Amino acid sequence: MNTIKENNWLYTISPKKRAINLNFKEIWNYRDLLFLFVKRDVITQYKQTILGPLWYLAQPLFTTVIFTLVFNNIASIDTGDGIPSFLFNLAGITSWNYFSACLSGTSDTFKANQGIFGKVYFPRVITPLSVVVSNLLKFGIQLLVFISFYFYFVYFTDAASLARPVIVILLLPIVILIMALIGLGFGMALSSMTTKYRDLSYLVGFGVQLLMYGSAVMYPLSLIKEKVEHGVLPKLVGSLIEYNPMTITIELFRHMTLGVGEFSLTKFLYALVVSIFIFLLGLILFNKTEKSFIDTV
Amino acid sequence: MSDIILKAKNISKQYRLGLVGTGTISHDLNRWWYKVRGKEDPYLKIGESNDRSTKGSSDYVWALKDINFEVKRGEVLGIIGKNGAGKSTLLKILSKVTGPTTGEIKTKGRIASLLEVGTGFHGEMTGRENIYLNGAILGMTKKEIGSKIDEIIDFSGCQRYIDTPVKRYSSGMTVRLAFAVAAFLEPEILVIDEVLAVGDAEFQKKAIGKMQDISQGEGRTVLFVSHNMAAVRNLCDRCMVLENGKISFVAETEKAIEFYYNSSTNVIKTIDLNDRKRAGDLGKQLKIIKLIVNTNNEEKNTILVTGDKAFFKLVVENISGMEYTNVSFTVSVFNEAGSFLFASRSDCISKVYNINKPIQTFTSYIEKLPLNKGEYTININCSLNDRMLDSVHEAHIFSVQEGDYYGSGKLPAKKRKGVYVDYKWL
Structure with a gap:
């Protein structure tokens, strides 16, 4: 009788590791956990604060004001005719914020959750995914702010005479997906590596900030091209910025919403492919780590 | 069913001692190099069994084997x-x-x-x-x-x-x-x-x-x-x-x-009392040289259990070589706070011994150990007609594991360090 039953094992726990071991059925079974994690993040983030969710608005608004003052009023970066620099910066910051929140939120997954990871099993991928989803809600709120300012500038001032959304705005979900994939991929890779080598966690904080300067958040890409042509900026730096997938997505976002810059299908596809690649890389590292991290963290 | x-x-599980994780970068690289060449993980071979108290020579240990x-x-x-x-x-x-x-x-x-x-x-x-x-x-x-x-x-x-x-x-x-x-x-x-x-x-x-x-x-x-x-x-x-x-x-x-x-391997086999300090003339004629505390009356110490049998075996050496009659022994038990709990004194139950061999063993037996879980100290002594011949203060500290004194799986006043007595409710 035993020999017949021998084949009926439902689950196996073994040391063997496959590079990508995504059990979609299992993740689907735990979908409620994903939503509850998102709910937890949203509920608890601004508990015991007076302004509460208004903080979601305060941070991008103040940053935008400062950027406008420093980069446009003092350093006089030209954001293009008929586009108020405030709106230009707000678009950049809103999209950049989503990426950076995804990246820094997932980059300490293992370390921040070691207590719970050390006690119970659930598909670990749920945790970084929940960060991405809950940040999506914040991004939605910030997007609403952006839209309100957009309408304000368009209908109540003549500063935004040329700001018009372009038809490619239909691709917006994909642009958001690209940002999420890059943030998630890097975040998962970093969180896997920091379990063993803590050095990387120091890198994340200022690394994200440095990356922002190389991602065309507060200046248009056309400015970089112009500077390279005039020989003010080394060519290498110019192309690094140009082919940074985040530059492409932010430029795309601004193009879609404000009509600045131009749309290039090749660049769009390039960014999409790179983001999928980064995501897979992060996923492989994450999978490799999740089985043994509790011994190394 | x-x-x-x-x-x-x-199922086996290996850990590396001392440092975080399964190894340093050099071990990781080495391991990777072996893997690339299709060989077995070099660090899996070494490693000792998981014994907390002994210091091993290897950095790797098998937490499970x-x-x-x-x-x-x-x-x-x-x-x-x-x-x-x-x-x-x-x-x-x-x-x-x-x-x-x-x-x-x-x-x-x-x-x-x-x-x-x-x-x-x-x-x-x-x-x-x-x-x-x-x-x-x-x-x-x-x-x-x-x-x-x-x-x-x-x-x-x-x-x-x-x-x-x-x-x-x-x-x-x-x-x-x-x-x-x-x-x-x-x-x-x-x-x-x-x-x-x-x-x-x-x-x-x-x-x-x-x-x-x-x-x-x-x-x-x-x-x-x-x-x-x-x-x-x-x-x-x-x-x-x-x-x-x-x-x-x-x-x-x-x-x-x-x-x-x-x-439980942390129990030492027997307790050597030969070199313990004694006051005055004690231990010059008769000397308690060894003590064994266990639950099975054998020659090895064990951990005692509440409600279980307890044996205190005293090995006595006759130093003077004379013959003695009317010798009695006492085992007194103290709790962690040093308060006296009870004593098992042989002459109180009319048990006295004759000593006529160079080395003899005397055993005190308690049928149901009335002690709660914890650590206890014992003093032992030996006397002849109310005159003390040998006494060892704090001869041994023994531990008691929780057991089932009343056979019901329940113990009254578990948290308090008292003793259990047999009682009835009418």
């Missing part, structure tokens, strides 16, 4: 062993928190674990929200939890505070809530690690009752790790004793517990 639901084959066992459906398997024997590592592997280094475990059902409750609770959220969150972490769907939420709240006994943030809860209330969630899980195999240590007596009783329901009433399999032998006795059908990362014994609960008590 008696089919095997879980089968572990050659070649663990093989099977669990039947509906069975409650207890896992007992000393600190560091590998119990928790085994449970961690079973609950998929960490992977084994070698070997595999096959199961015919979902495993859910309840390792130290309260992890995953978020202090800022209310009890109700935490039930949902914790339930989902343990693998329940929102719908499942929703259908049981009233039962869960009821079982936890926290109705009044259920909409208050958990950070305002007492630790006991948190445990109640967490256990309540886990108790309503419906996995085929439930893994439980030392959860009953917290919580008051009423709740512990409730929890044990619930676990009995789970295993007997609902036919689910439970793996239970505990140092609380009373709970193990109550719950488990069979026990596995782990020692230094290996299975040293598997049998029905009673036998396994007995084996566990007797095998």
Whole structure:
């Protein structure tokens, strides 16, 4: 009788590791956990604060004001005719914020959750995914702010005479997906590596900030091209910025919403492919780590 | 009904001592280099067995080594062993928190674990929200939890505070809530690690009752790790004793517990009293040179157990070479605070001895040891017609494990360091 039953094992726990071991059925079974994690993040983030969710608005608004003052009023970066620099910066910051929140939120997954990871099993991928989803809600709120300012500038001032959304705005979900994939991929890779080598966690904080300067958040890409042509900026730096997938997505976002810059299908596809690649890389590292991290963290 | 639901084959787990993780970068690179060339992991070969007290020569240690066992459906398997024997590592592997280094475990059902409750609770959220969150972490769907939420709240006994943030809860209330969630899980195999240590007596009783329901009433399999032998006795059908990362014994609960008590290797074999300091002329004529404390009247020390037999064997050397009659011995027992508890004095029960050999052994026997779990000190002395011939102060400190004094699985006033007496209620 035993020999017949021998084949009926439902689950196996073994040391063997496959590079990508995504059990979609299992993740689907735990979908409620994903939503509850998102709910937890949203509920608890601004508990015991007076302004509460208004903080979601305060941070991008103040940053935008400062950027406008420093980069446009003092350093006089030209954001293009008929586009108020405030709106230009707000678009950049809103999209950049989503990426950076995804990246820094997932980059300490293992370390921040070691207590719970050390006690119970659930598909670990749920945790970084929940960060991405809950940040999506914040991004939605910030997007609403952006839209309100957009309408304000368009209908109540003549500063935004040329700001018009372009038809490619239909691709917006994909642009958001690209940002999420890059943030998630890097975040998962970093969180896997920091379990063993803590050095990387120091890198994340200022690394994200440095990356922002190389991602065309507060200046248009056309400015970089112009500077390279005039020989003010080394060519290498110019192309690094140009082919940074985040530059492409932010430029795309601004193009879609404000009509600045131009749309290039090749660049769009390039960014999409790179983001999928980064995501897979992060996923492989994450999978490799999740089985043994509790011994190394 | 008696089919095997879980089968572990050659489970081993290796850890590196001292440093974090499984190795430094150089070891990682070396390991990778071996792997690239298709060779076996070079660090898997070395490594010693997991013995906490001896200092090993290797940096690698096997927390678990070649663990093989099977669990039947509906069975409650207890896992007992000393600190560091590998119990928790085994449970961690079973609950998929960490992977084994070698070997595999096959199961015919979902495993859910309840390792130290309260992890995953978020202090800022209310009890109700935490039930949902914790339930989902343990693998329940929102719908499942929703259908049981009233039962869960009821079982936890926290109705009044259920909409208050958990950070305002007492630790006991948190445990109640967490256990309540886990108790309503419906996995085929439930893994439980030392959860009953917290919580008051009423709740512990409730929890044990619930676990009995789970295993007997609902036919689910439970793996239970505990140092609380009373709970193990109550719950488990069979026990596995782990020692230094290996299975040293598997049998029905009673036998396994007995084996566990007797095998505790931190018990020294005998107590040498030959070189102890004595006041004045004591020990010049008759000298108690050795003491053996055990439960089986053999020549080796064991740990004593509440309500079990206890033997105190005194080995006496006749230094003067003369013959003595009317010699009596006393064993006095003191608690951790140094208060005297009782003495076993031979002449009080009209037992006196003649000494006519160079070395003789005298044994004091207590049929049911009335001592609670803890550490006790004994003084021993030997006297001739009320004249003290030898006395050893604090001859030995022995420990007592919790046992079943009244044969009912219950002990009165467990937390207080008293003694048990036989009594009746009319």
